[in-house]
Amino acid sequence: MNILISNSGEKPIYEQITSQIKNLIIQGELAAGQALPSMRLLAKELRISVITTKRAYEELEREGFVQTVPGKGSFVASKNTELIREEQYRGIEALLSQAAERARACGLPLEELEELLRVLYHGE
Numbered sequence: 001m002n003i004l005i006s007n008s009g010e011k012p013i014y015e016q017i018t019s020q021i022k023n024l025i026i027q028g029e030l031a032a033g034q035a036l037p038s039m040r041l042l043a044k045e046l047r048i049s050v051i052t053t054k055r056a057y058e059e060l061e062r063e064g065f066v067q068t069v070p071g072k073g074s075f076v077a078s079k080n081t082e083l084i085r086e087e088q089y090r091g092i093e094a095l096l097s098q099a100a101e102r103a104r105a106c107g108l109p110l111e112e113l114e115e116l117l118r119v120l121y122h123g124e
Helices: 013-026 039-046 050-062 081-105 110-122
Strands: 066-069 073-076
Touching: 013 039, 013 050, 013 081, 039 050, 050 066, 050 073, 081 110
Parallel strands: none
Antiparallel strands: 066 073
């Protein structure tokens, strides 16, 4: 599992871990029932505190992405990935709706809005 952590980012490290694991699950790179690295191993690999990985795993479990079996570890929950993806789409749609309203309000042409989105999406 490849997780990248930024110490200079605005998001706390546990949130960076949580969001990256969620994305791996949504994209199908982590399948239902698949074991996650132990909290200690992940902390060692990322060179962070075990408390931070524990918080990330607890957040994932609270949101239904992970199931923890005492003495065995943490596993990807068999949550419906289509439902998760739909939740993500609704959130994106709400944000894009706000962006479209602001663009119309300030007279930004659709073509420029599309180009701005293209640049932001590709990180150019």
